[in-house]
Amino acid sequence: MAWLYGQRLPREQLPFSQDDIDAALHASWLHEQPGLIKTSQGWRCVRCGNDDRSRFASFPCARCGTDCCYCRKCLSMGRISSCTRLVHVKKPLPSEQYAAPLDWNGTLSAAQEKAAMEVKQAVLNGRELLVWAVCGAGKTELLFPAIAVALEQGWRVGLATPRTDVVRELAPRFRQAFPRVPLTVWYGGSEERGRIAPLVLSTTHQLLRAYRAFDVMIIDEVDAFPYSVEPMLEYAVSQARKEQSSLIYLTATPSRAWQLDIRRGKRQAVVIPARYHGQPLPVPSFEWCGNWRKRLERGRLPENVLAWVLRRLEQGKQAFLFVPHIDELEAVTHLLQQVDNRIVGVHAEAPDRAEYVQAFRDGSVPLLVTTTILERGVTVPNIDVAVLGAEDRIFTESALVQIAGRVGRSASFPDGDVRFFHHGKTTEMVRARRHILRMNEEAKKRGLLHR
Ligand SMILES: [Zn+2]
Ligand SMILES: [Zn+2]
Known part of the structure; x- marks a missing residue:
C-alpha cells in the first residue's frame, strides 16, 4: 500500500x-x-x-x-x-535524503542569486514567500538551490502550475538538474499522477489527489487563470502541503491586491525587476486604430495595423498579433491570409494548436494571430508583438504585461516592438505600461541593467 x-x-x-x-x-x-x-x-x-x-x-x-x-x-x-x-x-511518509542532488552548471544572474537565497531561507524556515519576477527573469533556475537544500533534508517538493504544457516542458529540465532524484509528473492522463516522489511536478488541478504530501509547495503563475478565480485550487494547495511546510509563489504579474499587500509589508516578497540577460523590458507603445470592429465587418483592417503587419513580413521578422476573441481571430486571419497565406490563426480550443505553435517556432509561419491563451509559456527568440483591440476588457494589466513579456527574451535579441492598437486607451493599458516602466526603473536603480 x-x-x-x-x-x-x-x-x-x-x-x-x-x-x-x-x-x-x-x-x-x-x-x-x-x-x-x-x-x-x-x-x-x-x-x-x-x-x-x-x-x-x-x-x-x-x-x-x-x-x-x-x-x-x-x-x-x-x-x-x-x-x-x-x-x-496515517503514518508519516518515509523520507530519503539526497546528498548534493543538484547537478547543474548554469549560473544565476545577481538578481536571480539574491532571490534564490531568499527562497532557500523561506524553505528552510517553513515560511511563505512570493517571488515577483519579470517575464524572462529565469524563475525556474532560481528555485534549484532551494529545492536542492530541501532534498538534502529528505523533504518532498511539489511544484504546481496551471497548465499541462508547462508541466511537460519543466519535467526534462528538472530531470536533468536533479538526475538522481525520482520525479513524477501529474496531469490529466498522466500514468504517474498521484504517485508521490521527492519531486513532483503537477497541474494545480491534479493537486487535489495529494494530502499532506509536501514539505515545500511551489505555485507557479499564481495569478494565472484558473488559480486566481478558482478557490478550489487554493483549497487543493492547502490540503496537498503538510501543516509544517513552506509555500513559494511565483508570478510575473501579481494581482493588484497582492501588489498592495507587498507595499504595505503584509506579504513577504522578493522582486526580480530585470531579465537574466540584463536588458530592460520592451515598453509598449499605444496606437489608436479607430473603430476596428466596424472596419473588420466591412472586410478590412485598420491601415496602421495592416502597415505594421506588412512591415514585419517585409523585414522577415516573426510576430504575434493578439486579438480579443475567436470570431475576430477568424476574421483577421482570413484577411491576412490574402496578404500571405503562410499566416495562421490559433485560438485556445484549436485542436491543432501545438502543431501551429511548432510551425511558428520552426519559422515556417511568419505571423501568428492568436487570442490570449498563448500569452504565457511560449518563448520564441526574435519576435514583435501587437495587440489589436487592446481596449477590450479581456486585456487586463496582467494579460498585457504577459503579452509584452513575450518580446526580447533571448540574450541575442533582447529588443523588439510591442504595440497596443486600440480604440480608446484604458486604465489597464496605462497600468500595464506603468508596471513595465517601474520594473525597468527598479532594475536600473539596483544596477541590474548592463547598458
Ligand atoms: Zn450513496
Ligand atoms: Zn468536490
Missing part, C-alpha cells in the same frame, strides 16, 4: 480487498474520513472544498440505497458522494 502515501482517495478506488483495508484502518495505518460533510448551508466536499449548493446533485445510489448527494465540482476525478469514504495513510 506504500504507493498510497501522500494521496487521499475514495475507498472504492483502492485496489485492495475490503478485509485488507479494514485491517489497515484498524492498525491505524490508514485513516478514513467522509467525502462530504454536512454544513448549515448544505454540504462541503472534503476533497475539493466546494460548498456551493448549486454544484451538488443527487442520484439513486446503489451503495447506500438512498438518493445520495454528490459533488459536481470535482466529478472529473471520480465521484465523491455523501456515502464516500476518503482514505489516506
Whole structure:
C-alpha cells in the first residue's frame, strides 16, 4: 500500500480487498474520513472544498440505497458522494535524503542569486514567500538551490502550475538538474499522477489527489487563470502541503491586491525587476486604430495595423498579433491570409494548436494571430508583438504585461516592438505600461541593467 502515501482517495478506488483495508484502518495505518460533510448551508466536499449548493446533485445510489448527494465540482476525478469514504495513510511518509542532488552548471544572474537565497531561507524556515519576477527573469533556475537544500533534508517538493504544457516542458529540465532524484509528473492522463516522489511536478488541478504530501509547495503563475478565480485550487494547495511546510509563489504579474499587500509589508516578497540577460523590458507603445470592429465587418483592417503587419513580413521578422476573441481571430486571419497565406490563426480550443505553435517556432509561419491563451509559456527568440483591440476588457494589466513579456527574451535579441492598437486607451493599458516602466526603473536603480 506504500504507493498510497501522500494521496487521499475514495475507498472504492483502492485496489485492495475490503478485509485488507479494514485491517489497515484498524492498525491505524490508514485513516478514513467522509467525502462530504454536512454544513448549515448544505454540504462541503472534503476533497475539493466546494460548498456551493448549486454544484451538488443527487442520484439513486446503489451503495447506500438512498438518493445520495454528490459533488459536481470535482466529478472529473471520480465521484465523491455523501456515502464516500476518503482514505489516506496515517503514518508519516518515509523520507530519503539526497546528498548534493543538484547537478547543474548554469549560473544565476545577481538578481536571480539574491532571490534564490531568499527562497532557500523561506524553505528552510517553513515560511511563505512570493517571488515577483519579470517575464524572462529565469524563475525556474532560481528555485534549484532551494529545492536542492530541501532534498538534502529528505523533504518532498511539489511544484504546481496551471497548465499541462508547462508541466511537460519543466519535467526534462528538472530531470536533468536533479538526475538522481525520482520525479513524477501529474496531469490529466498522466500514468504517474498521484504517485508521490521527492519531486513532483503537477497541474494545480491534479493537486487535489495529494494530502499532506509536501514539505515545500511551489505555485507557479499564481495569478494565472484558473488559480486566481478558482478557490478550489487554493483549497487543493492547502490540503496537498503538510501543516509544517513552506509555500513559494511565483508570478510575473501579481494581482493588484497582492501588489498592495507587498507595499504595505503584509506579504513577504522578493522582486526580480530585470531579465537574466540584463536588458530592460520592451515598453509598449499605444496606437489608436479607430473603430476596428466596424472596419473588420466591412472586410478590412485598420491601415496602421495592416502597415505594421506588412512591415514585419517585409523585414522577415516573426510576430504575434493578439486579438480579443475567436470570431475576430477568424476574421483577421482570413484577411491576412490574402496578404500571405503562410499566416495562421490559433485560438485556445484549436485542436491543432501545438502543431501551429511548432510551425511558428520552426519559422515556417511568419505571423501568428492568436487570442490570449498563448500569452504565457511560449518563448520564441526574435519576435514583435501587437495587440489589436487592446481596449477590450479581456486585456487586463496582467494579460498585457504577459503579452509584452513575450518580446526580447533571448540574450541575442533582447529588443523588439510591442504595440497596443486600440480604440480608446484604458486604465489597464496605462497600468500595464506603468508596471513595465517601474520594473525597468527598479532594475536600473539596483544596477541590474548592463547598458
Ligand atoms: Zn450513496
Ligand atoms: Zn468536490
